[in-house]
Amino acid sequence: MHRRMLAALAWALALTCGPNAWAASDAELDQIRAQIQDLKRSYEARIKALEERLDAAEAEAAAAKAAAEKAQAAPPPVAQAPAPSAPAAGASPTRGLAAFNPAISAILNGQYANLSQDPNRWRMAGFLQGGDVGPGKRGFSLGESELAFSANVDPLFSGSLIFSITPEDTVSVEEAYGILKGAPFDAVPKFGRFFSGLGYLNEQHNHVWDFTDAPLAYQAFLGGQYQQNGVQLTWVAPTDQYLMLGGEVGNGDAFPGTDRNKNGAGSGVVFARTGGDVGDSHSWLAGVSYLQTGAGSREDTIPDASGNPALVGFSGRSRLWNASFVWKWAPHGDPHYTNFKLQGEYFWRREDGDLEVFPAGAVSSTTAPYTSRQAGGYIQGIYQFMPLWRFGLRYDRLDPGTVDYGANAVFLTPSSFHPERSTAMLDWSPSEFSRVRLQFGQAKVSPGFTDNEWYLQYILSLGAHGAHIF
Amino acid sequence: MPSIPRFILALALAAACGAAHAALGVFATVPEWAALSQELGGDKVRVYCATSPLQDPHHVQARPSLIARARTADLVVATGAELEVGWLPLVLQQAGNDKVQPGSPGYFEATSVVALLGKPTRLDRAEGDVHPQGDPHIQGDPRNVARVAAALSQRLQQLDPADAAYFQSRYRDFSSRWNAAIAKWEQEAAPLKGVPIVVQHKGFTYLEAWLGLKEVAALEPKPGMEPTTSHLAEVLATLQRQPAKMVVHAAYQSDQASEWLGERAKIRVVMLPFTVGGTDGAKDLFGFYQDTIERLLKGAA
Numbered sequence: 062m063h064r065r066m067l068a069a070l071a072w073a074l075a076l077t078c079g080p081n082a083w084a085a086s087d088a089e090l091d092q093i094r095a096q097i098q099d100l101k102r103s104y105e106a107r108i109k110a111l112e113e114r115l116d117a118a119e120a121e122a123a124a125a126k127a128a129a130e131k132a133q134a135a136p137p138p139v140a141q142a143p144a145p146s147a148p149a150a151g152a153s154p155t156r157g158l159a160a161f162n163p164a165i166s167a168i169l170n171g172q173y174a175n176l177s178q179d180p181n182r183w184r185m186a187g188f189l190q191g192g193d194v195g196p197g198k199r200g201f202s203l204g205e206s207e208l209a210f211s212a213n214v215d216p217l218f219s220g221s222l223i224f225s226i227t228p229e230d231t232v233s234v235e236e237a238y239g240i241l242k243g244a245p246f247d248a249v250p251k252f253g254r255f256f257s258g259l260g261y262l263n264e265q266h267n268h269v270w271d272f273t274d275a276p277l278a279y280q281a282f283l284g285g286q287y288q289q290n291g292v293q294l295t296w297v298a299p300t301d302q303y304l305m306l307g308g309e310v311g312n313g314d315a316f317p318g319t320d321r322n323k324n325g326a327g328s329g330v331v332f333a334r335t336g337g338d339v340g341d342s343h344s345w346l347a348g349v350s351y352l353q354t355g356a357g358s359r360e361d362t363i364p365d366a367s368g369n370p371a372l373v374g375f376s377g378r379s380r381l382w383n384a385s386f387v388w389k390w391a392p393h394g395d396p397h398y399t400n401f402k403l404q405g406e407y408f409w410r411r412e413d414g415d416l417e418v419f420p421a422g423a424v425s426s427t428t429a430p431y432t433s434r435q436a437g438g439y440i441q442g443i444y445q446f447m448p449l450w451r452f453g454l455r456y457d458r459l460d461p462g463t464v465d466y467g468a469n470a471v472f473l474t475p476s477s478f479h480p481e482r483s484t485a486m487l488d489w490s491p492s493e494f495s496r497v498r499l500q501f502g503q504a505k506v507s508p509g510f511t512d513n514e515w516y517l518q519y520i521l522s523l524g525a526h527g528a529h530i531f
Numbered sequence: 532m533p534s535i536p537r538f539i540l541a542l543a544l545a546a547a548c549g550a551a552h553a554a555l556g557v558f559a560t561v562p563e564w565a566a567l568s569q570e571l572g573g574d575k576v577r578v579y580c581a582t583s584p585l586q587d588p589h590h591v592q593a594r595p596s597l598i599a600r601a602r603t604a605d606l607v608v609a610t611g612a613e614l615e616v617g618w619l620p621l622v623l624q625q626a627g628n629d630k631v632q633p634g635s636p637g638y639f640e641a642t643s644v645v646a647l648l649g650k651p652t653r654l655d656r657a658e659g660d661v662h663p664q665g666d667p668h669i670q671g672d673p674r675n676v677a678r679v680a681a682a683l684s685q686r687l688q689q690l691d692p693a694d695a696a697y698f699q700s701r702y703r704d705f706s707s708r709w710n711a712a713i714a715k716w717e718q719e720a721a722p723l724k725g726v727p728i729v730v731q732h733k734g735f736t737y738l739e740a741w742l743g744l745k746e747v748a749a750l751e752p753k754p755g756m757e758p759t760t761s762h763l764a765e766v767l768a769t770l771q772r773q774p775a776k777m778v779v780h781a782a783y784q785s786d787q788a789s790e791w792l793g794e795r796a797k798i799r800v801v802m803l804p805f806t807v808g809g810t811d812g813a814k815d816l817f818g819f820y821q822d823t824i825e826r827l828l829k830g831a832a
Contacts, residue, residue: 247629249624296627297627299602303596303598305595336595341585344592344596346595389592392585394582394586397587449757492660493755527617528593528621531593
């Protein structure tokens with residue numbers, strides 16, 4: 062019944078919508094016939110699909126919604142276009158309440174490490190450390206496992222929550238942020254906790270890194286990775302040349318800052334990135350960024366002039382500049398068979414303030430002005446020489462720069478040692494969702510301390526398909 | 532007079548003037564939709580294609596240039612059905628362009644108007660790179676292109692009502708040429724009906740359905756996984772029971788596995804353009820199907 066009516070309607074439509082070529086030649090008539098045939102075919106398909114949808118809707122009222130939303134990370138809040146033959150109607154794998162479940166993914170990450178030196182003695186000479194540094198545990202260990210949820214909240218917001226589960230069975234919130242959609246000037250405001258847009262590697266989660274561990278410069282200047290609790294605003298210029306500007310304010314409690322129990326912003330970051338393609342096969346991205354934060358009694362234990370451990374606390378201002386560059390090559394832009402990636406970053410840091418020193422065995426501390434100007438960076442190249450297999454080299458080097466301990470120079474002597482590390486890795490990725498990596502690095506982080514670090518690592522990703530970050 | 536405000540004012544003015552009568556910026560994810568947008572939009576559109584014809588559309592990175600182009604686009608023309616799931620959501624999110632976010636009129640998915648084939652019976656990553664909603668490579672069948680053209684033309688008219696009549700007349704012109712071409716191709720391809728073939732990647736479902744080709748085996752053990760020697764040996768054994776005329780691979784794929792099989796099974800290796808620009812003959816949408824059919828006919832001869 063319905064079918065006939067709709068078919069008649071389709072014919073009427075076909076007749077009225079056809080080209081106005083009534084005084085047509087045979088050839089034109091043939092064309093019109095072909096068009097009408099096509100229209101008929103398409104309307105039949107549409108009617109069939111509509112009938113199927115009706116059936117599905119009767120069977121389960123929620124099915125239509127399920128199909129429209131497809132339970133994906135970025136589901137279109139309104140159904141696509143007229144979608145006459147909505148193909149997925151009634152056949153979507155999720156239905157009812159589950160239709161609104163966020164996209165979920167889990168990362169399983171684990172490793173075997175063979176370290177020639179005691180990791181507890183590992184420290185970068187001349188640098189006040191903090192955060193998550195060092196080569197990790199010896200032997201088998203679970204790396205950071207990750208659990209991520211993301212979805213559109215409503216027409217205004219989308220949100221992401223990423224837990225990190227450490228081998229010590231503690232759970233931390235790695236990122237938890239909302240994004241305001243449709244902001245004026247097409248800016249993208251992000252708020253909550255997130256990895257800062259500082260540098261290139263900082264925003265990337267460790268399971269997408271090309272090496273098992275973070276570059277030394279990230280460990281020395283950011284304590285691994287810089288996490289921001291605050292707000293971020295990024296804006297891409299409406300030009301064919303990619304230009305992105307961003308700024309952040311946060312509470313500044315992450316290394317190199319500390320929680321200072323104050324209102325207002327404890328840290329600020331600004332960054333700019335630009336990039337583009339060169340021909341079909343090359344693309345690049347370059348960026349500069351600046352972080353300013355402050356610390357109040359940021360503690361570390363460093364060897365004093367006679368080699369005994371001294372507890373120190375830094376209070377003052379910390380400023381960090383970063384320049385980064387990434388260049389990628391893939392024949393005709395297709396990285397599937399072979400590709401190459403060259404990446405480098407350099408940091409400059411300046412810290413001014415006071416250093417409180419508790420020399421070993423002392424009963425009281427002394428506080429004196431402290432200034433440091435230090436730098437460091439890394440360069441790495443990753444070559445995929447055949448499908449699934451990649452080989453990479455990385456070189457890290459830190460510059461102890463100049464450190465002025467002021468009156469504390471009685472206890473502490475500035476280091477002139479340049480910590481460095483050379484790393485090679487080979488990884489195999491049977492699919493987009495799994496990777497096994499063998500890595501060897503030789504780290505000379507303090508005088509007379511050469512650590513040969515072997516890692517065998519696996520990374521498995523379950524669930525929602527992540528995006529390929531450049 | 533401070534120079535910075537004046538500079539900003541000049542920029543704003545330039546932007547306002549540019550926006551007043553600019554062509555519609557179309558960001559197409561793959562060359563077939565770029566070509567179609569150009570056919571339908573003529574000189575009222577400015578088309579940018581995100582991928583090259585020699586690029587595996589599954590493996591694209593959110594390159595800076597893509598983000599910049601998505602930022603200035605008025606319309607994103609994607610395939611949908613999760614073909615672009617690995618990069619487009621990220622590009623659109625980073626670009627922040629409110630006009631082209633999924634759900635807005637500036638976001639168009641070709642698969643939304645086509646009934647998809649090859650819906651997986653088992654949704655499991657153990658089955659390889661499966662597309663849960665069905666095979667997204669709908670460009671294998673020109674009748675799908677006709678459906679997409681109708682919907683895409685409507686979308687162009689909706690986004691740029693001032694030029695609606697222009698888009699309508701271009702659509703009518705394209706549609707009549709297209710239907711005539713389909714009839715011609717179907718006639719030429721008649722000998723291909725029932726011809727057994729081996730494919731390297733399961734990306735020709737719609738082409739097979741259209742021309743009546745019979746897929747005997749695939750060289751990839753699971754979709755998206757590289758052919759292995761053990762699987763190739765199995766395919767070879769299958770071909771002894773069930774001979775095929777040719778082994779087919781897309782232009783963006785390495786021909787190694789296909790050549791290996793072709794040599795041993797003594798069948799022809801046929802490279803197909805897979806999209807517009809994949810071969811020299813496939814320089815536009817019409818050339819794409821013409822060249823595909825000619826190559827298949829040569830393979831089947």
